[in-house]
Amino acid sequence: MKAIMIRSPISVLEKDQIGYGWAKVDFSEHENATDVIAKINKEYTNGIGRHSNSIKRFFNLANGDIVVVPLSKAIAIGIVNGKRSFDQNLAKTKACNLISVNFFRTNNGHILRIPRKSLTQGFESRLKVRKSNTSLNDFKEEITRIIDSIESNGAYKQETYLLEKISEAEQKFKKDLLTSITSGTTWLSAGGNGLEQLVKELLIIEGYTAAIQPKNQSSDISDIDIIASRIDRFSESNLLIQVKHHSNISGNHGLKQLMAFNDFEDMEYQKWFITTADMTDLSLDLASQNNIRVMVGSDFVDWVYENISDLSYATKQQLGIIEIPLLLK
Structure with missing residues (x-):
């Protein structure tokens, strides 16, 4: 067994x-x-x-x-x-x-x-x-x-009931949060910068140093929104991240931006495509074929929720999050 x-x-x-x-x-x-x-x-x-x-x-x-x-x-x-x-x-x-x-x-x-x-x-x-x-x-x-x-x-029926209600409330919160982000009804700054700032804050919470990169870095399609690194006694992790504030489905443009970016030949790194939308199977296959890791909208709100207690008060305000006790019935 x-x-x-x-x-x-x-x-x-x-x-x-x-x-x-x-x-x-x-x-x-x-x-x-x-x-x-x-x-x-x-x-x-x-x-x-x-x-x-x-x-x-x-x-x-x-x-x-x-x-x-x-x-x-x-x-x-x-x-x-x-x-x-x-x-x-x-x-x-x-x-x-x-x-x-x-x-x-x-x-x-x-x-x-x-x-x-x-x-x-x-x-x-x-x-x-x-x-x-x-x-x-x-x-x-x-x-x-x-x-x-x-x-x-x-x-233990009572404890199971309470845990079910907590899970239901968490799932509803995540669904509503993703809808707010994708529909533009939060107070994140426009033009994608607000989402990049949120991703940067989440990375810092998890121990990375992170920097948002300037726009129009190169004359071709290659582009990176955030570079993050975490180094400790035993390991080093470097991330090159493309962030897209999309609804419904993200296309392949962001993936192609990552695929074209090869400026750090002397450094080991992971490429990440983070989107608030979903992706087609063809896009996911393209990402896999080019060693690009993907975080779609549902995964992204999971990440936000896991770190919600450590988000700054200002960021919670921008997302429209308030923390009050909830009475289960």
């Missing part, structure tokens, strides 16, 4: 499934992970990159294995029953490859949410790993104790 953490949309969990990406490859058509990896390497220009272990962990899930899914301030736990399927409609949420899981639920059928505050520090810290999935075998004993407690004592 294995235990893994996997990130998956709550809408997929509600159907007693977990989902994984790689929309060009139907995992259910293959007998083993080796064949899946070979197919991915064939279908994707950049192949699997460093995702080999993640693919193997997901594909090799078997009946009886334990799955832990991080939720807002909570986790969901389920037992794999092993049935694989594929749903192309879930490609946008990187969840098209599916495995059936029996999730623990409350007496009224809702996904049971176990509060993160009830977990040990080590277990809770592991949930913060920014990977699609990771092994939790080191915490199998703790997870088994939680399962035994659920089966013996039943679900």
Whole structure:
């Protein structure tokens, strides 16, 4: 019996499934992970990159294995029953490859949410790993104790209800915030500068030094909006970022600006395209083929929300954010 953490949309969990990406490859058509990896390497220009272990962990899930899914301030736990399927409609949420899981639920059928505050520090810290999935075998004993407690004592209906309401309020806030940003009803300065200033502040919160670059840097299409770097005792990270304040769909122009920018040949860096809009599959493929990482609108508001307590008062005002207690009923 294995235990893994996997990130998956709550809408997929509600159907007693977990989902994984790689929309060009139907995992259910293959007998083993080796064949899946070979197919991915064939279908994707950049192949699997460093995702080999993640693919193997997901594909090799078997009946009886334990799955832990991080939720807002909570986790969901389920037992794999092993049935694989594929749903192309879930490609946008990187969840098209599916495995059936029996999730623990409350007496009224809702996904049971176990509060993160009830977990040990080590277990809770592991949930913060920014990977699609990771092994939790080191915490199998703790997870088994939680399962035994659920089966013996039943679900804590009140706490699950409160966590559900918190999650619903958070999702509504993120949706409303993204709508405000894309429709121009915030007080961010116009012309894209306000969004660049917000991205810069978020980078600084996460320990980067960041500088917004002057416009019209070159006579050709190449352009960078923000350069950021973070150096500590053990590592160095340099980011070249193009920021687009768009609604609906971002085109390829920003990607082409990044693709054309090659001024730092003596420095290792990551190129990032950050947009408040969405992107087509063709654009995402173009980004992947050119080693450009992408943050679309839903990912961007997640980033804002994760750092909301550290944003300056002025920035919160510009976004129209007020912080008052909310009474749940």
